[in-house]
Ligand code: PEP
C-alpha cells in the first residue's frame with residue numbers, strides 16, 4: 374500500500390498516519406518529496422481495515438493498494454516515467470542518453486583522451502571505474518581516489534557528467550563527492566548494506582543487474598535504494614550468465630520492455646559487458662535503441678589494445694564515433710515514439 378499525503382502536511386499529521394499504520398501491524402517507509410510525503414506500507418496485516426482507516430484521515434490525499442512486492446518502483450505507484458536529472462541531462466525523458474568511457478581510469482592522458490573523444494561523438498556522461506571489482510585479486514584494482522580526481526579533471530575540461538562505481542558502503546561518501554551518478558556493479562546488486570547507504574547518498578544511482586539476478590530481484594534491489602530515501606535510480610541490463618560461451622554474457626534484451634512494463638524507473642543497456650566483444654557492440658546498441666531503452670553505457674578506450682581491463686569489448690574513439698553516427702536515424706525514430714508516448718500520457722491526465 375502507498376499513502377500520498379496532501380501537499381504541505383505537517384510533521385504531526387504525518388506521524389499520526391504512521392502511528393495508525395503501525396497500529397495495524399505494518400512497517401512504514403516514507404519518501405519526503407519537496408512538496409509532499411509519500412508513505413510506503415509493507416508487511417502483513419488487515420489491508421482493507423488499514424486502508425479504510427487511513428483513507429478517512431484528513432491530511433491523506435490518496436491510498437493505493439500495490440500487489441507487487443516492490444512498491445515505490447512499481448508502475449502502480451507512479452504512472453509515466455521517472456526522469457533522473459544529471460548535470461543538465463535527463464535520463465528517462467525525451468533524450469536518448471549515451472554514457473561512455475573506459476572500463477577503468479588508468480592515467481590522466483587516457484581519461485582525458487577518452488573524455489574528449491566521447492564528448493565529441495555525442496556522449497553526455499563519462500564512465501570510468503576508479504574502484505574495480507575484479508575476479509582475480511591479482512588484477513588491477515583501480516586508481517581509487519586518484520582516479521576520482523582524474524575524472525573530476527575530465528569533467529571540468531569537457532563538461533561531461535561522471536558515472537563511476539562504488540563497491541562498498543564505506544566508500545559512498547568519498548565517491549559521492551566526485552560522481553554525478555553512483556554505479557552499482559553486477560556483483561553488488563544484492564549488497565544490501567551498500568544499497569541502503571545509497572539511499573542517503575544524495576546522488577542518482579545506476580543499478581546494474583546481477584549476473585544471475587532475476588528481473589524481480591533487480592526491482593527489489595532498486596526498492597531498497599528508493600525505500601531508504603533516494604528515488605533517482607536508473608536500471609541497467611548488462612547481460613546474464615547462461616550456458617552460452619560465444620558471448621561473455623547473454624544479453625537479455627527482452628528485460629528492457631519487461632522492466633518498462635513493471636517499473637517507472639529508466640532502463641539503460643550495457644552492450645559492452647552484455648557481449649564482451651567489440652564487434653557486437655554496435656548491433657546490440659541498435660537493438661537497445663529500437664527496443665525502448667533510455668540510453669546506453671558503452672566502454673570506449675583511446676587504445677583498447679593497451680587497456681588494463683575489458684579491452685576486447687572496448688571500442689576505440691573512431692569506432693565509437695561511427696557507431697554514434699549509425700545510431701542517429703534510430704535515435705530519431707526513438708524520439709518520435711517517445712514524443713507520441715508523452716503526448717498520449719498528457720492526454721490521459723487531462
Ligand atoms: C563495469 O561497468 O566496468 C563493470 C564492472 O560492470 P558489471 O558490474 O556489469 O560487470
Ligand code: MN
Nearest residue numbers: 476672682683
Ligand atoms: Mn568493464
